[in-house]
Amino acid sequence: MTDTAKQGSGPPAPPAATIKSYRQRYETYSRIPATGRDRGDILREMTEMRDLEEARWGRGFASGSVYHGEREHIDFLNKVYAINSQSNPLHTDLWPSAVKFESEVVAMTAEMLGAGLSGARPGTPDEICGVVSSGGTESILLAMKTYRDYARDKKGITRPQMVVPSTAHAAFEKAAQYFGIEIVHVPVGGDFRADVAATAAAITEDTIVLAGSAPPFPHGIIDPIEELSELARARGIGFHTDACLGGFLLPWAEKLGYPVPPFDFRLPGVTSISADTHKYGYAAKGTSAVLYRGHELRHYQYFASTDWPGGFYCSPSFAGSRPGALVAECWAAMVAIGEEGYLENARRILETAAAIKRGIAAIPGLEVMGDPLFVIAFRSSEVDIYGVLDAMTEKEWSLNGLYKPPCVHLCTTLTHTQPGVAERFLADLRDAVAWVRENPGAEGRMAPLYGMANTIPDRGVISDTLKRYMDGWYRLA
Numbered sequence: 223m224t225d226t227a228k229q230g231s232g233p234p235a236p237p238a239a240t241i242k243s244y245r246q247r248y249e250t251y252s253r254i255p256a257t258g259r260d261r262g263d264i265l266r267e268m269t270e271m272r273d274l275e276e277a278r279w280g281r282g283f284a285s286g287s288v289y290h291g292e293r294e295h296i297d298f299l300n301k302v303y304a305i306n307s308q309s310n311p312l313h314t315d316l317w318p319s320a321v322k323f324e325s326e327v328v329a330m331t332a333e334m335l336g337a338g339l340s341g342a343r344p345g346t347p348d349e350i351c352g353v354v355s356s357g358g359t360e361s362i363l364l365a366m367k368t369y370r371d372y373a374r375d376k377k378g379i380t381r382p383q384m385v386v387p388s389t390a391h392a393a394f395e396k397a398a399q400y401f402g403i404e405i406v407h408v409p410v411g412g413d414f415r416a417d418v419a420a421t422a423a424a425i426t427e428d429t430i431v432l433a434g435s436a437p438p439f440p441h442g443i444i445d446p447i448e449e450l451s452e453l454a455r456a457r458g459i460g461f462h463t464d465a466c467l468g469g470f471l472l473p474w475a476e477k478l479g480y481p482v483p484p485f486d487f488r489l490p491g492v493t494s495i496s497a498d499t500h501k502y503g504y505a506a507k508g509t510s511a512v513l514y515r516g517h518e519l520r521h522y523q524y525f526a527s528t529d530w531p532g533g534f535y536c537s538p539s540f541a542g543s544r545p546g547a548l549v550a551e552c553w554a555a556m557v558a559i560g561e562e563g564y565l566e567n568a569r570r571i572l573e574t575a576a577a578i579k580r581g582i583a584a585i586p587g588l589e590v591m592g593d594p595l596f597v598i599a600f601r602s603s604e605v606d607i608y609g610v611l612d613a614m615t616e617k618e619w620s621l622n623g624l625y626k627p628p629c630v631h632l633c634t635t636l637t638h639t640q641p642g643v644a645e646r647f648l649a650d651l652r653d654a655v656a657w658v659r660e661n662p663g664a665e666g667r668m669a670p671l672y673g674m675a676n677t678i679p680d681r682g683v684i685s686d687t688l689k690r691y692m693d694g695w696y697r698l699a
């Protein structure tokens with residue numbers, strides 16, 4: 223299928239963007255230009271690219287990706303960035319503002335996630351504490367490294383193992399690879415939630431941590447965190463709630479009366495949580511919070527060097543120097559939006575998601591998976607769901623194709639609450655399903671890729687393909 227070839231019922235599809243779409247349009251630099259370019263010219267070029275890209279996500283065509291997106295909010299964050307652009311939290315003496323912002327982002331996030339009801343007294347070493355990282359993946363990596371080092375030191379575990387549901391984010395697998403931790407994936411149940419009994423059966427003497435998600439990325443159904451964390455508590459091991467996606471939405475959903483199972487520090491077995499400020503916290507990209515029950519665990523995350531010729535050196539997360547402006551933006555977003563704003567945004571998102579969920583369920587041939595709140599996954603036993611994904615891509619949508627089982631999801635954000643977006647999504651989806659029904663076996667992009675992946679037992683081949691795909695990002699010609 224070419225970019226424009228596939229036009230079913232519904233409006234003609236615009237050409238799909240490709241990752242090298244600027245090659246013809248703008249100069250490509252393979253070396254630093256001999257003389258500097260005019261700054262105004264650079265800004266004009268970047269503004270053009272921004273406008274081209276915003277035309278897609280700004281009209282609500284993206285799943286997740288941009289969680290707020292309203293112009294006034296973006297302009298405000300940009301002003302905050304401009305004021306703080308030189309700030310680096312590594313140099314606390316130069317930028318005490320960064321220390322203030324980071325400690326308050328941690329405190330506000332902890333309070334939102336049940337610190338006050340956790341039984342841990344603020345100001346004591348048992349308090350809920352944490353740091354700001356660069357994103358969800360870093361928060362998860364940090365937490366897993368922390369549990370590895372804690373278990374090695376306290377329990378002498380040298381062949382550490384983490385037990386996570388199969389739907390846990392790929393960041394857990396990345397942590398396993400990076401830090402030499404064995405990852406045990408436990409298949410989720412028919413309801414797409416973690417299987418508590420199977421998790422219990424998978425625990426060994428080398429298990430350092432269990433995890434669950436609130437909610438997991440693929441199907442958006444919150445894991446039974448209470449049962450899982452009790453399992454961990456009973457065995458004296460850590461429990462991490464991955465609330466990267468839901469951490470800044472579920473607390474407000476609960477206040478609005480939606481059915482939100484417990485997932486935060488109110489549960490005594492939850493020893494750490496990742497919650498992404500750069501998702502439903504509405505901060506600019508590049509921040510997340512990783513929180514721990516007690517200073518002792520957090521100490522296992524920290525790095526301190528005592529004998530370096532560069533002097534005593536310490537840093538709380540993977541980075542050395544860090545963008546203080548991003549922490550400032552994060553703080554500013556939280557303080558400017560306030561509880562009232564978060565509640566109102568959550569109300570809009572959840573109502574829109576409910577309407578989309580109902581609309582998908584009403585499309586013949588599609589099935590909504592489980593009963594999600596805002597990440598809505600759907601599949602089909604009648605048409606090729608990846609064909610539907612391809613057809614939606616032709617209609618400008620950037621949805622997430624999921625695997626095992628084959629399905630597609632839309633992660634609802636504020637961009638979808640704009641008038642007409644949900645209706646357009648459902649109309650396009652109805653057309654896409656009809657098109658695939660009329661054109662079974664049509665050549666597509668994702669359908670053959672996942673189809674092929676299913677037939678190749680050697681995952682190394684697929685992994686190599688993905689690595690070559692990434693090589694392409696860096697190829698200039």
Ligand SMILES: Cc1ncc(COP(=O)(O)O)c(C=O)c1O
Pocket residue numbers: 357358359360362391393435437438439464465466467498510
């Ligand atoms: C549940 C969950 N955990 C972790 C992550 C990773 O977050 P990031 O992309 O910020 O690294 C995501 C991202 O979507 C997520 O949905």
